[in-house]
Each structure stands twice: as C-alpha cells, then as structure tokens.
Amino acid sequence: xxxxxxxxxxxxxxxxxxxxxxxxxxxxxxxxxxxxxxxxxxxxxxxxxxxxxxxxxxxxxxxxxxxxxxxxxxxxxxxxxxxxxxxxxxxxxxxxxxxxxxxxxxxxxxxxxxxxxxxxxxxxxxxxxxxxxxxxxxxxxxxxxxxxxxxxxxxxxxxxxxxxxxxxxxxxxxxxxxxxxxxxxxxxxxxxxxxxxxxxxxxxxxxxxxxxxxxxxxxxxxxxxxxxxxxxxxxxxxxxxxxxxxxxxxxxxxxxxxxxxxxxxxxxxxxxxxxxxxxxxxxxxxxxxxxxxxxxxxxxxxxxxxxxxxxxxxxxxxxxxxxxxxxxxxxxxxxxxxxxxxxxxx
Numbered sequence: 345x346x347x348x349x350x351x352x353x354x355x356x357x358x359x360x361x362x363x364x365x366x367x368x369x370x371x372x373x374x375x376x377x378x379x380x381x382x383x384x385x386x387x388x389x390x391x392x393x394x395x396x397x398x399x400x401x402x403x404x405x406x407x408x409x410x411x412x413x414x415x416x417x418x419x420x421x422x423x424x425x426x427x428x429x430x431x432x433x434x435x436x437x438x439x440x441x442x443x444x445x446x447x448x449x450x451x452x453x454x455x456x457x458x459x460x461x462x463x464x465x466x467x468x469x470x471x472x473x474x475x476x477x478x479x480x481x482x483x484x485x486x487x488x489x490x491x492x493x494x495x496x497x498x499x500x501x502x503x504x505x506x507x508x509x510x511x512x513x514x515x516x517x518x519x520x521x522x523x524x525x526x527x528x529x530x531x532x533x534x535x536x537x538x539x540x541x542x543x544x545x546x547x548x549x550x551x552x553x554x555x556x557x558x559x560x561x562x563x564x565x566x567x568x569x570x571x572x573x574x575x576x577x578x579x580x581x582x583x584x585x586x587x588x589x590x591x592x593x594x595x596x597x598x599x600x601x602x603x604x605x606x607x608x609x610x611x612x613x614x615x616x617x618x619x620x621x622x623x624x625x626x627x628x629x630x631x632x633x634x635x636x637x638x639x640x641x642x643x644x645x646x647x648x649x650x651x652x653x654x655x656x657x658x659x660x661x662x663x664x665x666x667x668x669x670x671x672x673x674x675x676x677x678x679x680x681x682x683x684x685x686x687x688x689x690x
Contacts (some may be wrong), residue, residue, distance in 0.1 A: 345583040346426025422464040425688075428457040430657065432478075432683025443571045452589050453491055453681060472496070476661070477520055478679070488526065491661075491679050492519040499566075510555040511566060518547035525585060540586035545579040546591045546670075561611035562638055568606035573630070575669075576679040592639070592669040620651040641667035649685070657685035 431454045438446035455476045462469040478491035496516045500555035501509040524537035552568035575591050577583075578598050583590040594602040607629040615621040634679045642665070658681070665675040 423460060423462050425460040427688040428683040428685065430455040430456070430683060432681045448483040449480065451478065451480035451490060468501040468503065468509065470499045489521050489523065492521055492523065494518050494520055507557055507559045509558060511556040512553045513551070513566070515550040516548070518544055540582055540585050542579055542582070544576045545582055547576040549574045549576070550606070559614065564613055566606070566608040568608070571604045572604040573602045573604060575602070589670065592635070602632040603634060604630055606630050622649045639668055641666070641669065655684050655686060658682050
C-alpha cells in the first residue's frame, strides 16, 4: 500500500472499481438480451397484407371468329302482297199507301282484289286478280245482276335500265253469271229477257310481249309489240240476241285469234298521306293487224275508293268501251258502293 494513501481510502477506491465492473457486465448482459428478444420478434412478426383479396390479372386476347350465316335467325322475303275484301248491302221498302210511291228493293254485292309483287334483282313478277259481283231485286221482278267482272293479269319483267323493262304478260277476262237484255221493244208482249252473255261468252285470253316503261312506282306503260288475243264464245246461240254480232268469232264457231299491237297504261296511286283515298285507272288500246282499222278498240276502267274507317268504305267504279266487234256504239257502266271493306295488310 502506498504510504501516502490511507488504508480506508484505498479500500473505498477498490470497492468502487469492483462495483463499476459489475455494473458494466450487467449493462452488457441487458443489451445482449434486448438484442435477442428483438430478433425473435422480427423472426415471427406477421405483417398485415395491403389487400386481403387476391388479385389475379390475365391478358385479354382478341381473336377473329367467322359466324356461319345459317346461325342467324332471319328470313328475307321478296314478296309484297295486298288483299281487299268488301261487301255492300242496300235495302229500301215502302208501305202500300205511301203517297210518293216507290218499289221495295234490295241489293247486295261483293268484291275481292288480290295483288302481289315478287321483286329480286332485275326480275319482277306481278299477279293481279279482281273479282266483282252484285245482284239487285225489285218487287214484282226477278233478281238481276248489277255488276259482274272477272279479271286476272300476270306479268313477268326483266329490268334493262332504271325505268325500262322487257316484259311478257298473260291476261284473262270474262264474267261469272248470265247476262240478259231486259229492254224489250214492246213491254206488253211479256217476252222473257234475252240471253246476251255468260261465262266465257265472251271470254278473252291475251298474251303479250314487249317493253314496259315505269318511271314511278304508281305508273306503268306497256308497249306490246307482239300480242295475240283469243276470243271465246262457248255459247253459239247468244249472237241471235246481239244483232248477229259475235265478237268477231265466226258464226257457229267458239274461237277466234287476233294478232295485234297493244298499249296498256295503268295508274295505281294513293292520293293522300293517310292512304285512305285510292285511285286506279287502266287504259287499253288494241289494234288488230289483220282487221280493218274500224275494229281498233279502246277500254278504260277507273275506280276511286275512300276508306272512311277501318271497316267502312265508299267506292265508285266505271268502265268505258268502244269496240265495234261487240257493239257499234260506245258502251259505259258505272256503280257506286258503300259497305264493309278490309285491306291486308292494313
């Protein structure tokens, strides 16, 4: 021991040094234990995911596929059809002591029209059927027909340009019922009415080829440079009541053929935007090559109808004929009808 340092002081210094070393060892141990605990925590630490649902991304690939046409559910129709059905009825009655006088009368009539068009590419086919029949009955008289018309036209055409077609047509024309002449020269003779016509007496079958001009859907003009018409008179006795005129058919024969030039102009048009006022007009010029020019014939058929309601209509039909093979003078007829009428499609 140093002689200048007291003994108790040396003992205090030794105790402090020992305590300082022990404290240092304790701090080191504590530091090491903290490091170990932190490593354990870091080893088993579970971090919360940013998105709890898994997101999977897939690259979209576009590939062209050809679909067979047969799988498409559609149907193309080249037909357009129109049908008109009509019936009209008229009745009047008077008491026996009616001061103004009058005759009980009843009339009924019906009409049927069918028209269609098949158009595909340059090919066009149009059938047209028209039928009318009406009868009237006055008190004290038998029933008499007041309208009788049977007409069937078929046309096939091939388009050559915007407005011109090459066409071929077949047309049939006749009447349904017997027709009589009730205008007797002497009323007091009480002679029965004279039979002057019946089905296929006369009847006409006309074939024609030529060119058609159609600048508008509602107008067409046929120029039949090659036309043949067969006239039928299956009843060989009616000429007795027609003044010996037998529609150019030789007496006792039932058939006569004409080669001719034919011109037909037709208008079929709606006159208002609501499609309720309908006009139809047809003009026919017939020039036989082998006959005298006086046998050139003209025929005009005109009709005007107004659809008042969906089921009620008013119509008027008129016909003008100048044909010396039938009569020497012009002929005309006119009829006014009111009744039920329906169109398909409406």
